Amino acid sequence: MGVTCVSQMPVAEGKNVQQTVELLTRKLEMLGAEKQGTFCVDCETYHTAASTLGSQGQAGKLMYVMHNSEYPLSCFALFENGPCLIADTNFDVLMVKLKGFFQSAKASKIETRGTRYQYCDFLVKVGTVTMGPSARGISVEVEYGPCVVANDCWNLLLEFLQSFLGSHIPGAPAVFGNRHDAVYSPADTMVQYMELFNKIRKQQQVPVSGIR
Amino acid sequence: MADVLSVGVNLEAFSQAISAIQALRSSVSRVFDCLKDGMRNKETLEGREKAFVAHFQDNLNSVNRDLNELERLSNLVGKPSENHPLHNSGLLSLDPVQDKTPLYSQLLQAYKWSNKLQYHAGLASGLLNQQSLKRSANQMGVSAKRRPKAQPTTLVLPPQYVDDVISRIDRMFPEMSIHLSRPNGTSAMLLVTLGKVLKVIVVMRSLFIDRTIVKGYNENVYTEDGKLDIWSKSNYQVFQKVTDHATTALLHYQLPQMPDVVVRSFMTWLRSYIKLFQAPCQRCGKFLQDGLPPTWRDFRTLEAFHDTCRQ
Numbered sequence: 001m002g003v004t005c006v007s008q009m010p011v012a013e014g015k016n017v018q019q020t021v022e023l024l025t026r027k028l029e030m031l032g033a034e035k036q037g038t039f040c041v042d043c044e045t046y047h048t049a050a051s052t053l054g055s056q057g058q059a060g061k062l063m064y065v066m067h068n069s070e071y072p073l074s075c076f077a078l079f080e081n082g083p084c085l086i087a088d089t090n091f092d093v094l095m096v097k098l099k100g101f102f103q104s105a106k107a108s109k110i111e112t113r114g115t116r117y118q119y120c121d122f123l124v125k126v127g128t129v130t131m132g133p134s135a136r137g138i139s140v141e142v143e144y145g146p147c148v149v150a151n152d153c154w155n156l157l158l159e160f161l162q163s164f165l166g167s168h169i170p171g172a173p174a175v176f177g178n179r180h181d182a183v184y185s186p187a188d189t190m191v192q193y194m195e196l197f198n199k200i201r202k203q204q205q206v207p208v209s210g211i212r
Numbered sequence: 213m214a215d216v217l218s219v220g221v222n223l224e225a226f227s228q229a230i231s232a233i234q235a236l237r238s239s240v241s242r243v244f245d246c247l248k249d250g251m252r253n254k255e256t257l258e259g260r261e262k263a264f265v266a267h268f269q270d271n272l273n274s275v276n277r278d279l280n281e282l283e284r285l286s287n288l289v290g291k292p293s294e295n296h297p298l299h300n301s302g303l304l305s306l307d308p309v310q311d312k313t314p315l316y317s318q319l320l321q322a323y324k325w326s327n328k329l330q331y332h333a334g335l336a337s338g339l340l341n342q343q344s345l346k347r348s349a350n351q352m353g354v355s356a357k358r359r360p361k362a363q364p365t366t367l368v369l370p371p372q373y374v375d376d377v378i379s380r381i382d383r384m385f386p387e388m389s390i391h392l393s394r395p396n397g398t399s400a401m402l403l404v405t406l407g408k409v410l411k412v413i414v415v416m417r418s419l420f421i422d423r424t425i426v427k428g429y430n431e432n433v434y435t436e437d438g439k440l441d442i443w444s445k446s447n448y449q450v451f452q453k454v455t456d457h458a459t460t461a462l463l464h465y466q467l468p469q470m471p472d473v474v475v476r477s478f479m480t481w482l483r484s485y486i487k488l489f490q491a492p493c494q495r496c497g498k499f500l501q502d503g504l505p506p507t508w509r510d511f512r513t514l515e516a517f518h519d520t521c522r523q
């Protein structure tokens with residue numbers, strides 16, 4: 001597990017989501033990256049149930065339950081700005097039992113799917129973010145395996161991102177700045193995905209046809 | 213016989229040439245005499261100068277003339293024994309009393325012998341050059357059996373001394389932690405952790421470093437049964453490259469008389485990898501080249517370079 005940067009790639013002008021993804025993957029292949037199967041990250045939102053809310057007198061918090069195909073045996077549960085719990089996949093069953101406390105928000109499931117590319121020690125995942133039937137945007141994840149401290153290799157990651165994203169270079173993810181030289185963990189990646197999904201949810205839905 | 217004849221013909225040219233040399237020498241010394249004497253007393257300064265220049269010019273002309281004469285004669289003399297394969301020594305074969313002075317046959321034997329010697333010495337030096345880098349136990353074992361006293365003293369240092377050297381180096385670099393273990397007898401194995409960047413397994417024989425493997429900070433360095441894994445390489449290309457460079461460094465830092473200095477120099481060099489992902493290449497100024505950061509560190513200046521930028 002190395003340092004990972006998750007960012008959103010804007011849809012190219014005059015193109016739809018799928019065409020932009022194809023453009024990106026073609027650039028990666030030109031660079032010499034090798035295709036290595038697919039990946040999927042999904043996220044479901046839960047409210048704290050109304051009954052518990054009243055008795056404790058606190059504002060309702062949203063909890064996100066996420067899965068990442070890179071960690072097929074794990075399930076991640078996160079609060080915004082809050083702790084991140086890493087559990088076994090059985091956690092999903094537990095959530096069903098906790099219906100009284102956490103209720104699944106309707107039609108809230110958002111996920112990104114796409115191809116996984118390997119280039120030297122870099123792992124690049126370009127995915128289409130979909131909510132229900134509609135494609136909402138493009139996610140680009142770049143992982144640099146050998147390094148474990150985010151701030152050490154940010155400049156290096158930036159140079160790599162420049163090589164195939166061109167002018168759409170993201171700023172340093174918020175999780176990078178939190179701890180100075182702490183070891184990067186998979187939870188940090190999930191926090192980045194959660195933030196990306198929240199950002200995309202808030203964007204106005206662009207009607208795009210032809211995805212899945 | 214032809215040689216003898218031609219030499220006889222040229223004898224006259226020889227004597228002429230010798231007298232030409234004598235003439236040349238005397239004319240050259242006249243030039244220097246004239247320069248030494250300088251300007252003689254004359255009524256006017258102009259007259260003095262004129263006379264001196266004319267005299268000097270005459271002298272130089274005669275030098276030139278004598279030199280030309282000598283050159284002409286030297287062409288006539290030629291090179292008498294050029295056509296014999298052994299040059300002048302070939303004339304020895306003309307000696308009529310072989311039995312009393314067998315110089316020529318002895319000379320030929322000596323010549324053959326020295327030729328063979330040179331050839332074999334060349335082969336031996338080639339072989340020895342190949343062997344010099346191999347310092348494995350096997351090699352040492354063979355030579356030790358033959359000459360039990362020839363074993364280098366630096367290979368039989370007491371383990372306590374090795375421990376001391378290593379712990380001193382450990383204290384020298386705060387960002388580097390060295391863990392020493394001896395799983396297989398007296399030979400030490402070091403697990404060096406450099407910051408949060410990389411881990412290095414160093415296999416020692418006494419104070420000589422035999423092998424090193426560089427792995428990522430998050431990679432497993434132990435085998436399933438809990439021993440240090442000294443055989444498998446890193447999963448990451450960048451650390452495979454650094455392993456190659458570290459092996460180069462082992463061969464670069466060599467000082468058989470002071471093995472502790474070698475270990476310290478190697479560790480100092482290794483410590484420069486603390487900025488493996490942070491230092492751009494000193495030549496091209498970039499971080500990445502073919503997907504790899506600058507993996508080379510200069511042995512003297514410790515500056516970072518890409519493998520292809522270092523020349």
